[in-house]
Amino acid sequence: MRSDTIFAVASAAGLGASAMVRVSGPGARDALRRISGRGVAAPQRLSLATLTDPETEEIVDRGLVAWFPGPRSFTGEDVAEFHVHGGRAVMAGLIDALSKVSGLRVAEAGEFTRRAFENGKMDLTEAEGLADLVAAETAAQRRQALRQMEGALGRVIEDWRRRLLGALAHLEATIDFSDEDLPAGLDHEVRSEAAALAREVASHLNDDRRGERLRDGVTIAVVGAPNAGKSSLVNHLAQRDAAIVSASAGTTRDVVEVHLDLGGYPVVVADTAGLRDDAPAGDGGHADVEREGIRRARKRAEEADVKLAVFDGCRWPSVDCHTTALVDANTIVVINKSDLGAPAPPLAVNGNAAHPVSALTGAGIDALVDALTGAVAGRCTGSAAPPLTRARHRSALQNCHESLDRALLAPSPELCAEDLRLAVRALGRIAGRVDVEEVLDVIFAEFCIGK
Ligand code: GDP
Numbered sequence: 001m002r003s004d005t006i007f008a009v010a011s012a013a014g015l016g017a018s019a020m021v022r023v024s025g026p027g028a029r030d031a032l033r034r035i036s037g038r039g040v041a042a043p044q045r046l047s048l049a050t051l052t053d054p055e056t057e058e059i060v061d062r063g064l065v066a067w068f069p070g071p072r073s074f075t076g077e078d079v080a081e082f083h084v085h086g087g088r089a090v091m092a093g094l095i096d097a098l099s100k101v102s103g104l105r106v107a108e109a110g111e112f113t114r115r116a117f118e119n120g121k122m123d124l125t126e127a128e129g130l131a132d133l134v135a136a137e138t139a140a141q142r143r144q145a146l147r148q149m150e151g152a153l154g155r156v157i158e159d160w161r162r163r164l165l166g167a168l169a170h171l172e173a174t175i176d177f178s179d180e181d182l183p184a185g186l187d188h189e190v191r192s193e194a195a196a197l198a199r200e201v202a203s204h205l206n207d208d209r210r211g212e213r214l215r216d217g218v219t220i221a222v223v224g225a226p227n228a229g230k231s232s233l234v235n236h237l238a239q240r241d242a243a244i245v246s247a248s249a250g251t252t253r254d255v256v257e258v259h260l261d262l263g264g265y266p267v268v269v270a271d272t273a274g275l276r277d278d279a280p281a282g283d284g285g286h287a288d289v290e291r292e293g294i295r296r297a298r299k300r301a302e303e304a305d306v307k308l309a310v311f312d313g314c315r316w317p318s319v320d321c322h323t324t325a326l327v328d329a330n331t332i333v334v335i336n337k338s339d340l341g342a343p344a345p346p347l348a349v350n351g352n353a354a355h356p357v358s359a360l361t362g363a364g365i366d367a368l369v370d371a372l373t374g375a376v377a378g379r380c381t382g383s384a385a386p387p388l389t390r391a392r393h394r395s396a397l398q399n400c401h402e403s404l405d406r407a408l409l410a411p412s413p414e415l416c417a418e419d420l421r422l423a424v425r426a427l428g429r430i431a432g433r434v435d436v437e438e439v440l441d442v443i444f445a446e447f448c449i450g451k
Contacts, residue, residue, distance in 0.1 A: 076119030211387025
């Protein structure tokens with residue numbers, strides 16, 4: 001436990017009906033007493049209190065206070081909460097009052113959660129889930145974050161880690177004790193457990209990055225010939241009520257990005273420069289800029305999770321070959337300008353059904369949005385297993401898998417044990433648990449040495 005006590009405003013900045021200041025550490029009880037005048041408050045209850053400055057005795061506000069004696073608190077330490085009116089002067093007065101209580105200091109960013117982690121209230125994946133929950137902008141992101149915060153991913157990793165530790169303990173027994181003392185087939189048992197774990201880890205890694213995609217936003221590249229109506233379509237999508245999370249111009253002059261909430265999924269739609277059949281010739285000036293725009297458009301399309309290929313209904317059924325070449329299984333095809341006349345069948349490009357729409361009148365847009373949402377959801381959802389949501393989870397699991405592979409090929413039990421230990425450590429990094437020896441001791445103590 002730490003000896004210092006920290007405090008910080010826990011609610012968002014700005015005016016509001018209420019705001020909350022949290023205090024954590026051994027001095028929390030004293031802070032509560034000096035500011036609210038309460039001796040011992042009832043634990044885990046809100047009670048009404050007059051809050052005063054401990055030096056001037058001036059009243060700062062009338063609010064609610066809560067007392068969470070450790071370890072049954074967010075951080076695991078003694079925690080006091082002050083729920084007050086959310087005005088600037090009230091907050092300033094309360095912060096000022098708290099800084100007059102000796103032993104208290106302002107918390108650093110993330111310090112409360114860090115203490116919660118250090119005191120074993122949550123593992124690293126749960127702390128990350130909490131950060132993602134606060135940052136979540138759409139319903140699907142919220143669901144994923146909440147699940148991780150509640151420990152879904154951490155439990156899978158911890159289960160693997162325990163099984164590996166069990167296998168390692170058995171293997172160490174075969175190294176330390178003579179064969180006669182041990183149950184038969186122990187070596188085989190260890191290998192088959194390591195092989196099973198390697199398979200499970202591999203299948204988890206093979207998740208098409210859906211968790212990271214949902215956390216970061218699914219990218220959609222809008223591609224098509226100039227004047228097909230790409231910008232009009234993106235504008236139409238962006239202006240649908242309640243669809244916009246935020247709209248911002250891209251960092252490059254030729255790609256405009258719009259952030260949307262598509263049926264609960266976060267997407268970033270990139271409107272790219274038109275792909276022209278007759279790439280502009282000549283050098284310098286405008287032609288160079290346009291060629292660069294086309295190069296970037298192609299790159300965007302290649303990197304995007306989903307493509308939206310826009311064909312000009314005025315030219316249909318003639319289609320431009322550059323856009324057609326980009327149409328694959330992850331592409332939604334539209335034929336725009338249906339208001340000028342229904343496009344002639346067959347309505348398909350490269351075997352993908354084409355949606356007739358009009359960016360001008362909005363005809364067909366609902367069906368297009370449904371198709372896009374389906375494609376986006378398909379890239380974010382998969383098996384029921386809790387997804388990896390960060391690159392660091394993936395790289396640690398990859399390390400773990402490599403170590404397991406090596407362990408399975410190891411020429412001696414000693415080398416096998418060393419690789420299993422590395423695999424355990426890689427898993428431990430994900431949840432922030434590195435106390436390998438300690439858990440080994442426990443498992444080894446329970447292990448019956450054949451007698
Ligand atoms: P982009 O170059 O692909 O981004 O195409 P724009 O969105 O700039 O549109 C090119 C031209 O087509 C503009 O004059 C638009 O007004 C027009 N346009 C776009 N969508 C439609 C549509 O659905 N119907 C009609 N009639 N015109 C459209």
